[in-house]
Amino acid sequence: MIKLNLPIIVEGKYDKIKLSSIFDTVILTTEGFGIFKNKEKVRLIKKLAEKQGIIVLTDSDSAGGIIRSYLKNILSEDKIHHIFLPPIKGKEKRKSKPSGEGLLGVEGISKEIIINAFERFLPKEAPTAKKPITTAFLMSLGLSGTKDSALRRKYLLEQLKLPTCISPATLKKVLGDISSEEEITNIMKHYK
Secondary structure (H helix, E strand, O other): OOOOOOEEEOHHHHHHHHHHHHEEEOEEEEOHHHHOOHHHHHHHHHHHHHHOOOOOOOOOOOHHHHHHHHHHOOOOHEEEEOOOOOOOOOOOOOOOOOOOOOEOOHHHHHHHHHHHHHHHHHHOOOOOOOOOHHHHHHHHHOOOOOOOOOHHHHHHHHHHHOOOOOOOHHHHHHHHHHHHHHHHHHOOOOOO
């Protein structure tokens, strides 16, 4: 078990069971879209996030994106830590057919991929100040403000093995957490 100091929010109970077998920390579920109506759970999440921050790990599908966006809107930006899993086609063992989008949820992703995602997004030591990714930098690479920006962002996200449904606003923060201007520039040199 890997000890984490931050609580984790996932969508459902099977995601929680999966992460509980990997991480020693508080793990809360949103109960899918149930979070939109559960004021007590929202208060608890806000309280936990206010104290030390919180990790958000949702499925790589559009429903996961909606839940992540909702949490992003109710929590302070500096208190939310996004972890994204790569979009992997398949179905969970307990289900008779794949999800609507045909992607594995958190529960179906391998332990190794999950641990790798956490290692990549979370510092092992005290965090060092990183140079933030700016809108001007994204514009300089055509990732924002051009007619093919969406295609360029999709390419970058695919190269970083991140879901392609990340909004431009979230992209800036996520890139600042996981990458550098140099790495992003090198990736985009290969965009055709």
